[in-house]
Amino acid sequence: MRQIIGAFIVMASLSWAQTPIENVASGCALDFPGNAYVDCGDIPDPPFAGTQKQMTIEAWIKPENYVSPYAPIVVKYNTSLGGAATFFFALTSAGNLRFTVYTPTNSGLPPGGINAVTTTVVPLNQWIHVTGTVNLENQQMRLYINGIEQPTSLNIVNPPPSTIPNRIDPFYIGRVVLASGSGVYFQGQIDEVRLWNYARTQTEIRRDMCRRLTGNEPGLAGYWRLDECRGTTAFDSSVNGNHGTLY
């Protein structure tokens, strides 16, 4: 967390930033300096109750750098916690969009999973809407950039998950923790994070990506508007109320 600038030592931290209204119809976003994140805890509700076969994760992002080995957008993944990993939604070091859902195990690293990576690249320094959907009934993953489905390479490592796992890992915005315990962080801005307990269609994604939700839409499992503009809480406006803490 500590950066030395000149003679001063400052604690770089997550801060609130103004977003252009035309992008997300919302007033603030979070500015990730490269070592900060939001922790929403181990969300107990579907799609993370171990019963769901589908989910959707979406966000507006403005990446300022590609990060090696990847820039985490939203994950439920902390493999320093006994190998726990649920899902991973990130940019690769080359800027491709990646979505992975892991196979649940009791210990050790996840042995299997389903993983899709776009062959297209998310550009830097622009507000871009990104979505990942998964349907484990037919092992299908779809990735969307600005509401348009992208060509992907799909990789299934056996055994693939039969349901979205119920693990002990925390739901993070902007951070992933590797088995070694070291964190990797998003660099740039993130806004309007939405979690659904079903695989949304391109029509649904395009209809809602530029407008504010009420919070009680059917299947909406988490909704972090990131409009607080101050303080250290990121409120979940969905019925589940899994509020996040800024670190």
Ligand SMILES: [Ca+2]
């Ligand atoms: Ca859990």
Ligand SMILES: [Ca+2]
């Ligand atoms: Ca916002």
